[in-house]
Amino acid sequence: MLATLGMLTLAMSGALLSRRLQAPPKTVASWDATLLQTLYAVKSSAARSASVGQAGGWYPAIDPECMARQKGVYFVPGLRGLQQTTDYTCGPAALLALAAYYRVPGIVTNRETELRIAREAGTRFPETLPPGGKLGTKPDEMVRWLEQHGFRVSVDYESTGDGSALRRLQHNLELGIPTLVEWAELGGHWVVAVGYDTRGNDDPWDDVLIFADSFDRYDDHPDGYTFVNANRFYWLWYDAFCFDQLTWRTMITATPGSPSLPGTSRTP
Secondary structure, rough: OOOHHHHHHHHHHHHHHHHHHEEEEEEOHHHHHHHHHHHHHHHHHHHHHHOOOOOOOOOOOHHHHHOOOOEEEOOOOOOOOOOOOOOHHHHHHHHHHHHOOOOOOOOOOOOOHHHHHHHOOOOOOOHOOOOOOOOEEEHHHHHHHHHHOOOEEEEEEOOOOHHHHHHHHHHHHHOOOOOEEOOOOEEEHEOOOOOOEEEOOOOOOOOEEEOOOOOOOOOOOOOOOEEHHHHHHHHHOOOOOOOOOEEEEEEEEEEEOOOOOOOOOOOO
């Protein structure tokens, strides 16, 4: 009986091997189709099984205002990045988001106001750029616009590499003060820092920063928020392209001014 079963198994194995040898080889096109089908199935499965928010391809949807309720998270609710309409108005878009948050009179969140702020601040446009000039908005131009619209403003830099700027930024967010920062992202990019997550421990280098970002185009969820590891941000927190010289860790703290000035209907 065992001998008979062994002979039968051997015969079946031989038949299968013969069929495999006789089968025509797969073409490149058929391999591509198989690969695409497999990738689609994996993506669909991942989308169905995503446990954080709604699926969005490679990036899970995260609700910052929900995350902000966790211990060790400091978050300024209600301030999202307003998407810039040109490649060089991240600064005016950040000013617009901050001014709208504090309900500065005359501020409407649209393209016209974004470009008006750019002109008022002195942002350099391509059509008016002098030879050798650089597009964008410098820190002193951002500060001047804020002061002209009723804000108390301080600007800080830090080139020592001792982490003090990151601690000041965290302190601002602990107090509920959204803070303008400019870093090397996109060759030089203004954002508003609106959140800080300590991750529940004393190690600052695994912390997470939350930005109200006017160029929120990379994470499949254009909600006006982006996120970055604090250590990565700290060492990319400089500008070597848009400003006149290498500038480390630019941070602008702006809060509403006296009651007689615009922008005082909301406090941090």
